[in-house]
Amino acid sequence: MKIKVMVAAHKEFPMPENKNLYLPVLVGATKNYKEGIDYQRDDVGENISLKNPNFNELTAVYWAWKNLDADAIGLVHYRRLFSKGGKRELDNILNKEQIEQLLEEAPIVLPKKRKYYIESNYSHYVHAHPEEPLDVTRDVIAEKYPRYLNAFDQVMHKTSAHMFNMFIMKKKEFNQYSEWLFDVLFKVEDRIDISGYSVQDARVFGFLSERLMDVWIEANNKKYVEEKWIQLGERKIMLKALNLIKRKFIKDSKKKITHF
Template sequence: MKKITIFICSHKKVELPQHEYFLPVQAGAALHEKIQDYQPDDEGDNISSKNPHFCELTCHYWAWKNLKNVDIVGLNHYRRYFDFQHFCPSFSSDKHFTTTKDFLNNKYTFPDLESILKKYDIILPIARHWRVSNTQQYYDYHIAKDWETLRSIIREKTPEYLPAFESTMDRSNVSVGYNMFITHWKYFNEYSKWLFNILFEVEKRVPPIDDPVQSRIYGYMSERLINVFCVHHHLRIKHIPLIMPLEEGFHKSQNINGLHAIIRKTINDIHYHLRKY
């Protein structure tokens, strides 16, 4: 039987669902008081002190460098989980919300991950469809010259990935986000080697700025880069929607049904294709 570890990234103490696969990991533990019963991400080989700019990637890096004898590995956030219980994943919005109370009252269950990962190579969230290309979407919400620095580094260090970067980012409006996945260790290892090789070079050339949003630059870039990695390696992807428990301020109107999600994707695709001509 394969060993499965799904680490849950959290920067604070919260009540988490219980499952034998789950490993709570404290993000940015080097910068804060340790959380009891969480694995700190500042033990062993780590980049914990970079958490303000690398976000959940400090947990990702810790797991990559320190977990041993794991066959299947995944990343969850403390407020984002794969919703394997959704009755029709292919006819769904990318995420839906629930209350923390309701979420924790229902036992979290996994399907047979071994069987799924025989048919597929990786489990990812459902992709979003933007009205613009993924490159333009980054330009609109972040800093364009940083993105072009990323492009230059990929061209210099791993030019074999450039065609996948251009096809998924420049010529597509469809992209998975959230830095979440479940996959075989071999793909996790290969992805991590490539990802951090690229991001550490970006860090050298583009230091983070003092801005509450743009300072998280390397986390934002990695959300896009997992798409590039999957296309380059021709990975078979199983898309699963996310369930997001909210502690307060939740209202059912925040959720959209499957039909609404399909209509929104279609409208966004039409806008995207019209803009190209």
């Protein structure tokens, strides 16, 4: 099985040694390229590299969908990778044999779900980002993909999700997911104005896709397996938890969340 796991990066960073399995991809290559970065660029062939400030690592996904030939395609990040657990080191990430074993169990590998406990997926999103894009996403799904609407509402009610836009999929599933995902996101893009968003909030389509993965999985009853992941460097878990609580209660005091 020919497997390619893209490692999305916007700068030079230590990469996995197995170049036959792991493919470093410079996202937003047109703007981020610096002499000496020997990564696959996301601005060759059919691409949306210039959309990187708004689509994040999805520009690598789009490039792979249109240009990469493999039996299975995955996406991880330069600091966040699939692993069997243990030390947070590059030597401890999944190898080809382990990925093949996982793909024998199911055609899709996802990171273990992130649990929010005190938040639904919808409230977690709107406490961190402008809510209009997520509401418009629901409108697009209701109009263009009504079969997915029940799955969307169910996912928004849940308090856990497969996050980070990380996955490994067999080519059939990867193509199906990419076709649906980008059709939805491009339609949302046509309907919202993000010109006044901050640099962080302008990364909106990458944030939306994190919520849409489970929608696609559930609507199509796709079988998947979960795998552990590691993050290289400091994770700052306590700071993230405090920011989550801060966003929740400060925003709740300013407005009432009426959806989901």
